[in-house]
Amino acid sequence: MGAKRIMKIAPSILSADFSRLGEEVSDVLNAGADYIHFDVMDGNFVPNISFGIPVLKSLRKVTDAFLDVHLMIDRPVRYVENFCDAGADLVNVHYEADSRENIRKAIELIKQKGKKAGITIKPASSVEEILEFLPMLDLVLIMTVEPGFGGQSFMTEQLEKISFISAKIRELGLDCEIEADGGVNSETAQLLKKAGCTVAVAGSYVFGAKDRKAAIDSIR
Numbered sequence: 001m002g003a004k005r006i007m008k009i010a011p012s013i014l015s016a017d018f019s020r021l022g023e024e025v026s027d028v029l030n031a032g033a034d035y036i037h038f039d040v041m042d043g044n045f046v047p048n049i050s051f052g053i054p055v056l057k058s059l060r061k062v063t064d065a066f067l068d069v070h071l072m073i074d075r076p077v078r079y080v081e082n083f084c085d086a087g088a089d090l091v092n093v094h095y096e097a098d099s100r101e102n103i104r105k106a107i108e109l110i111k112q113k114g115k116k117a118g119i120t121i122k123p124a125s126s127v128e129e130i131l132e133f134l135p136m137l138d139l140v141l142i143m144t145v146e147p148g149f150g151g152q153s154f155m156t157e158q159l160e161k162i163s164f165i166s167a168k169i170r171e172l173g174l175d176c177e178i179e180a181d182g183g184v185n186s187e188t189a190q191l192l193k194k195a196g197c198t199v200a201v202a203g204s205y206v207f208g209a210k211d212r213k214a215a216i217d218s219i220r
């Protein structure tokens with residue numbers, strides 16, 4: 001009906017000043033952030049290394065915010081319980097990071113910990129491949145850049161996946177969010193919203209803005 005959809009905004013702390021991480025997080029929360037997006041990279045699944053469990057633990061101590069953890073690591077089934085214990089509210093695992101069996105196991109472990117579970121797909125993966133997992137999921141994360149780095153350009157061709165999965169979720173009557181990650185700014189956010197995205201991750205656009213509240217408002 002063309003109703004105005006509101007997207008949740010999840011600033012990615014990959015673009016934050018790590019020497020003042022606690023303050024950076026409270027600053028974007030004050031500016032209206034809904035989730036805090038926590039990008040974990042292992043130097044294998046993606047060609048970059050970021051931060052992990054001890055940093056998540058420290059952050060959990062200083063904030064009640066919803067922590068949305070994006071694991072860009074090989075065989076995440078090995079670590080999902082540790083991330084839940086360290087304070088994640090939601091854990092995203094990459095579909096490409098292990099066998100279907102182990103991805104299913106990882107999701108089960110996250111749910112057993114009482115946390116929310118998400119599956120993420122890279123730009124080259126087809127969204128059909130994750131349909132069998134949909135009823136188990138709280139969130140599907142569609143990458144709109146190649147994972148590994150902040151500050152890349154939005155891949156418009158990924159929007160089709162969002163429309164497709166949005167229609168599927170509606171058709172099946174599921175309660176599952178659709179998150180998009182990479183290259184989000186005030187323009188690409190409009191495209192995401194139209195396609196049915198419900199949570200937009202934004203790193204450089206929010207943390208690099210002089211006025212972070214204005215940046216968040218302009219995405220939403």
Ligand code: DX5
Nearest residue numbers: 012147148150151183203204
């Ligand atoms: C990329 C990460 C993203 C990244 C987004 O691998 O998963 O969350 O921080 O950064 P921007 O918003 O700058 O594209």
Ligand code: ZN
Nearest residue numbers: 012039070181
């Ligand atoms: Zn991410």
